[in-house]
Amino acid sequence: MIEGNKSDTTNFNSPFRGTGGSIVEKSSFVSTRNSCKLCAPLGASLVFKGIEGCVPLIHGSQGCATYIRRYMISHYKEPVDIASSNFSEESTIYGGSRNFITGINNIIKQYKPKVIGIASTCLSETIGEDIPGHIHNYKEENVNIGAKLPTFIHASTPSYCGSHAEGFHNTVLATVKSLAEFENVRNKITILPGMVSPADIRYLKELLEDFDIKYTLFPDYSETLDNEYTAEYQLIPTGGTTVHDIQRIGNSKATIEFGSSFNKSFSRLKDKSSVQTAGEWLESSFYIKNYQMPLPIGINTTDKFIEVLKTVSGVELPESHRKERGRLVDAYIDAHKYVFGKKALLYGEEDFVTAMADWCKEIGVEPFFIKGADFETLKEKADEFQPDFLLGNSKGYYIARERKIPLVRVGFPIHDRFGANRMHHIGYRGTQELFDRVVNALIEYKQENSPIGYKYL
Numbered sequence: 001m002i003e004g005n006k007s008d009t010t011n012f013n014s015p016f017r018g019t020g021g022s023i024v025e026k027s028s029f030v031s032t033r034n035s036c037k038l039c040a041p042l043g044a045s046l047v048f049k050g051i052e053g054c055v056p057l058i059h060g061s062q063g064c065a066t067y068i069r070r071y072m073i074s075h076y077k078e079p080v081d082i083a084s085s086n087f088s089e090e091s092t093i094y095g096g097s098r099n100f101i102t103g104i105n106n107i108i109k110q111y112k113p114k115v116i117g118i119a120s121t122c123l124s125e126t127i128g129e130d131i132p133g134h135i136h137n138y139k140e141e142n143v144n145i146g147a148k149l150p151t152f153i154h155a156s157t158p159s160y161c162g163s164h165a166e167g168f169h170n171t172v173l174a175t176v177k178s179l180a181e182f183e184n185v186r187n188k189i190t191i192l193p194g195m196v197s198p199a200d201i202r203y204l205k206e207l208l209e210d211f212d213i214k215y216t217l218f219p220d221y222s223e224t225l226d227n228e229y230t231a232e233y234q235l236i237p238t239g240g241t242t243v244h245d246i247q248r249i250g251n252s253k254a255t256i257e258f259g260s261s262f263n264k265s266f267s268r269l270k271d272k273s274s275v276q277t278a279g280e281w282l283e284s285s286f287y288i289k290n291y292q293m294p295l296p297i298g299i300n301t302t303d304k305f306i307e308v309l310k311t312v313s314g315v316e317l318p319e320s321h322r323k324e325r326g327r328l329v330d331a332y333i334d335a336h337k338y339v340f341g342k343k344a345l346l347y348g349e350e351d352f353v354t355a356m357a358d359w360c361k362e363i364g365v366e367p368f369f370i371k372g373a374d375f376e377t378l379k380e381k382a383d384e385f386q387p388d389f390l391l392g393n394s395k396g397y398y399i400a401r402e403r404k405i406p407l408v409r410v411g412f413p414i415h416d417r418f419g420a421n422r423m424h425h426i427g428y429r430g431t432q433e434l435f436d437r438v439v440n441a442l443i444e445y446k447q448e449n450s451p452i453g454y455k456y457l
């Protein structure tokens, strides 16, 4: 496994990405070529889609919102309305307050949303747009409408400071900071699942209900981005965490937060004082115990997650889930001969890649990933590492195609397959699905490349 790459500058702490404080040496930097990372307001929009009655507004150029819509629609195969304040040359020079007001008025008129989630862009951040000020002024000017105004949430998401994954985490933090209220009644668990699939979110809800745990899960886009067919078009799809539930997050007795890539200890920023996850903020501000853990992919990490659920609920693992675990162990035994000793090239969101790497080791696969690399670097390193398969999103397909090896599609975005929103990744169930997909990809590859057209394993 290679960690760190001296010639790479796609790391988000690099001066080339805008925040300064790089600790990554560079010896032969040319430019980022085919970046593995997507844009920060995309992550913000995903979080906003997980709030009930919310319409995301991208405060910046129209192209940013179009790009985000295109990516999300292609992955989730659902209508994704994302508004834009549509900056022009004039707003770039004189500021975007007028566009902001027009945008908010149009959203309220057309959608009647409960919430408007506002994410900034590279442009609006660069010219120093004061979005909290715009929101304040808008409320002042519409004070007569009072309670009828939607709730406003603002996340600062300049893409030159971070990826879609950071945009996601920063927006979860911004939402919790802006809405959560401190209460002394401690009766719920808060789950902050990170950037998982709608199917993963539904699985978590089922698991928590089987443990008989009262919970708030945020963000919940399990319906908004994977909804049932309705005869009438829904301007705002049903589902999502309610504002009321997010406010009540302050009364949680514990938080379970998946992913640790953006916490203080992981961050490579020199000044770590501003680095905090939502779970860490709830712990430091509201004294809510935060169980921060990797995404539960694999038996080891899922066991750890289950131990926490047992601790907070006082309930043993329900029988149906115990059996899922048992079937997974059985599958590991049955298929170890197909996966053991194989090599996997991993890429994608940080939390996902680190969890996948641990899982690969659990099943006897050698993982390979490069922190902060672009796809061209991965392609070059693949020549040295000689992977047997790729584990990542659709954007790495050209590497798999060139090498004529399988790509097992996981994470975001998946543009060239159907059903990404129904893919499981986490828990015993998700691991089982992943394991089956990896094993079958390897078997299929062997079969396709065999001189004998065999039909039995």
Ligand code: SF4
Binding pocket: 039, 040, 041, 063, 064, 065, 067, 120, 121, 122, 123, 158, 159, 160
């Ligand atoms: S990277 Fe910046 S300019 Fe490009 S779409 Fe994202 S916010 Fe807009």
